[in-house]
Amino acid sequence: MKVEKFVPYSAVIFTSTLASSDGYAAMAKRMEELAKQQPGFIRMDSAREDVGITVSYWKNLESIQLWKKNVDHLNTQDLGKRKWYESYSVRIAKVEREYGFN
Amino acid sequence: MKVEKFVPYSAVIFTSTLASSDGYAAMAKRMEELAKQQPGFIRMDSAREDVGITVSYWKNLESIQLWKKNVDHLNTQDLGKRKWYESYSVRIAKVEREYGFN
Numbered sequence: 001m002k003v004e005k006f007v008p009y010s011a012v013i014f015t016s017t018l019a020s021s022d023g024y025a026a027m028a029k030r031m032e033e034l035a036k037q038q039p040g041f042i043r044m045d046s047a048r049e050d051v052g053i054t055v056s057y058w059k060n061l062e063s064i065q066l067w068k069k070n071v072d073h074l075n076t077q078d079l080g081k082r083k084w085y086e087s088y089s090v091r092i093a094k095v096e097r098e099y100g101f102n
Numbered sequence: 103m104k105v106e107k108f109v110p111y112s113a114v115i116f117t118s119t120l121a122s123s124d125g126y127a128a129m130a131k132r133m134e135e136l137a138k139q140q141p142g143f144i145r146m147d148s149a150r151e152d153v154g155i156t157v158s159y160w161k162n163l164e165s166i167q168l169w170k171k172n173v174d175h176l177n178t179q180d181l182g183k184r185k186w187y188e189s190y191s192v193r194i195a196k197v198e199r200e201y202g203f204n
Contacts, residue, residue, distance in 0.1 A: 046151070052149060
C-alpha cells in the first residue's frame with residue numbers, strides 16, 4: 001500500500017568517506033543517541049559501504065540548528081571531525097513529498 | 103576548506119530493506135547507469151547495511167519525473183520492485199544548502 005506522509009519537513013544528508021575508523025563507530029552511535037533526544041527529531045537512517053550516508057529528518061530548520069550546535073560541541077571534545085573523515089558533504093534539504101510501502 | 107555549492111537542486115532519497123537479493127545488484131547497477139544518462143542528473147550515492155540508502159541529485163523536478171518514468175518502465179520489465187523490497191520509502195526533497203570538505 002502506498003502511503004503519502006506528512007510534508008514538508010527537513011533533512012540533513014551527510015555523505016562521507018573515512019580516513020580512519022578508529023573510535024568512529026562509538027562516536028557515530030553517540031551522535032545518533034544525541035540526535036534522538038533532540039527536539040524536532042523525526043528519524044535517522046545510516047549505511048556505509050565505500051561511502052557512508054546518514055540522513056536525519058527533522059521537523060524544521062530550527063531543530064537542525066540546535067542539533068548542529070550540539071554536534072559541534074561534541075566534535076570539539078572529540079578533536080574534530082577531521083580525525084575520521086577524508087571528505088564529507090552536508091546537504092540541508094526540504095522534503096516535499098514522500099511515499100512508500102511496507 | 104569549506105565550500106558552499108550551487109543550490110537549490112532536487113534530491114531523491116530512496117531508503118529500503120530487501121526481501122530478496124536475487125538479481126538485485128545487477129538491477130541496481132543498471133538503474134545507476136540509466137540515471138547517469140538522464141538529462142539533469144547531478145550525482146548518486148549509495149550504501150547498504152541493515153538499510154539501503156540511495157540518494158540521487160537532479161537539476162530540477164522535471165528531470166526526476168523523466169527518470170521515474172524510465173525506472174517504472176524498467177521495473178515493469180523486472181516484474182516489479184516488490185520482488186526485491188520488503189519495504190521502501192521515496193522522499194523528494196529540495197537541497198537548499200550544501201557545504202563540506204575534501
